[in-house]
Amino acid sequence: xxxxxxxxxxxxxxxxxxxxxxxxxxxxxxxxxxxxxxxxxxxxxxxxxxxxxxxxxxxxxxxxxxxxxxxxxxxxxxxxxxxxxxxxxxxxxxxxxxxxxxxxxxxxxxxxxxxxxxxxxxxxxxxxxxxxxxxxxxxxxxxxxxxxxxxxxxxxxxxxxxxxxxxxxxxxxxxxxxxxxxxxxxxxxxxxxxxxxxxxxxxxxxxxxx
Amino acid sequence: xxxxxxxxxxxxxxxxxxxxxxxxxxxxxxxxxxxxxxxxxxxxxxxxxxxxxxxxxxxxxxxxxxxxxxxxxxxxxxxxxxxxxxxxxxxxxxxxxxxxxxxxxxxxxxxxxxxxxxxxxxxxxxxxxx
Numbered sequence: 001x002x003x004x005x006x007x008x009x010x011x012x013x014x015x016x017x018x019x020x021x022x023x024x025x026x027x028x029x030x031x032x033x034x035x036x037x038x039x040x041x042x043x044x045x046x047x048x049x050x051x052x053x054x055x056x057x058x059x060x061x062x063x064x065x066x067x068x069x070x071x072x073x074x075x076x077x078x079x080x081x082x083x084x085x086x087x088x089x090x091x092x093x094x095x096x097x098x099x100x101x102x103x104x105x106x107x108x109x110x111x112x113x114x115x116x117x118x119x120x121x122x123x124x125x126x127x128x129x130x131x132x133x134x135x136x137x138x139x140x141x142x143x144x145x146x147x148x149x150x151x152x153x154x155x156x157x158x159x160x161x162x163x164x165x166x167x168x169x170x171x172x173x174x175x176x177x178x179x180x181x182x183x184x185x186x187x188x189x190x191x192x193x194x195x196x197x198x199x200x201x202x203x204x205x206x207x208x209x210x
Numbered sequence: 211x212x213x214x215x216x217x218x219x220x221x222x223x224x225x226x227x228x229x230x231x232x233x234x235x236x237x238x239x240x241x242x243x244x245x246x247x248x249x250x251x252x253x254x255x256x257x258x259x260x261x262x263x264x265x266x267x268x269x270x271x272x273x274x275x276x277x278x279x280x281x282x283x284x285x286x287x288x289x290x291x292x293x294x295x296x297x298x299x300x301x302x303x304x305x306x307x308x309x310x311x312x313x314x315x316x317x318x319x320x321x322x323x324x325x326x327x328x329x330x331x332x333x334x335x336x337x338x339x340x
Contacts, residue, residue: 026309028311029308030311030312030315033315033316034315035313036316037315037316037318037319038319040316040319040320041319041322041323043324044326044327047327048326048327048330048331051327051331052330052331055331058280063248070259070262070263074255074259077255078252078255081248081251081252081255082248084248084298084302085241085244085247085248085302087247087302088244088302089241089244090302092241092244095226095280096226113211138326151225159231168286175258190302190303191303194299194302194303195303197298197302198298200297201291201295201298202291202295203292204291205258205287205288205290206288206291209262209287210257210262210284210287210288
């Protein structure tokens with residue numbers, strides 16, 4: 001997605017229909033919010049699949065909670081919350097004209113995403129070892145639980161992975177001074193990353209705690 | 211740090227200020243409201259885990275009260291999760307500074323999803339008996 005800088009755009013909406021930088025930014029943000037709105041619906045479907053299972057098979061979920069534990073996932077949650085903080089600090093730094101600061105904060109954001117994915121890999125490995133797998137054996141309680149557990153958590157993990165790649169791209173562009181005049185590209189990535197954080201806040205509570 | 215000094219000297223309370231009004235007191239913290247929100251998110255997460263672990267033990271020890279305690283646990287934990295999510299959306303995603311149309315874009319799918327979820331939850335898993 002190519003962002004236009006303030007220098008590349010006319011100062012106001014002219015007779016040729018060119019947008020001002022401000023209008024361009026507003027349109028970009030609205031587009032991102034609309035995309036995130038569609039993501040809400042997708043994640044809601046996965047969450048309700050899990051909630052129905054939670055209501056109808058409480059004993060299985062309690063057993064699963066015993067196997068899952070909360071130590072690793074709580075640490076992972078803190079990592080993702082911290083990465084959201086790093087993200088917003090990166091945007092703040094760029095808005096203050098501090099490019100080097102922005103690169104540091106966004107780098108920490110990407111690192112947080114990588115650590116989160118590492119934690120998720122460890123968790124999945126442990127669960128697979130305990131027999132909680134992604135399968136379609138309806139006669140196995142762990143298979144039916146696994147379907148409902150892995151679908152939302154893995155889909156979320158895939159979003160984190162995309163976010164890490166996006167963070168690295170933001171750093172590459174930022175290092176070239178792409179956001180010096182108009183940091184909308186960082187703000188767009190921030191909206192995505194914070195949304196991924198919000199989804200995890202809900203998944204953490206619904207799947208691991210309730 | 212020059213940036214922080216400038217902001218403090220400016221004394222504005224925008225989203226770049228390091229001065230935050232908290233419970234009627236002005237505090238100065240690097241990162242301003244963003245740091246305060248992160249602190250709140252971390253504390254709420256700890257509270258969530260403590261409530262979950264405490265009530266899990268209570269449910270195990272009192273099978274007679276299990277239904278009520280499970281419902282209480284769900285309400286408390288989901289309430290905290292909604293507060294945490296709202297903090298991120300309001301401050302980190304800057305919804306507080308956005309136009310109303312953005313809030314509508316966010317709330318409309320949430321409403322549709324909530325209605326759909328209620329519909330699915332209302333259907334008995336094996337159908338209605340007549």
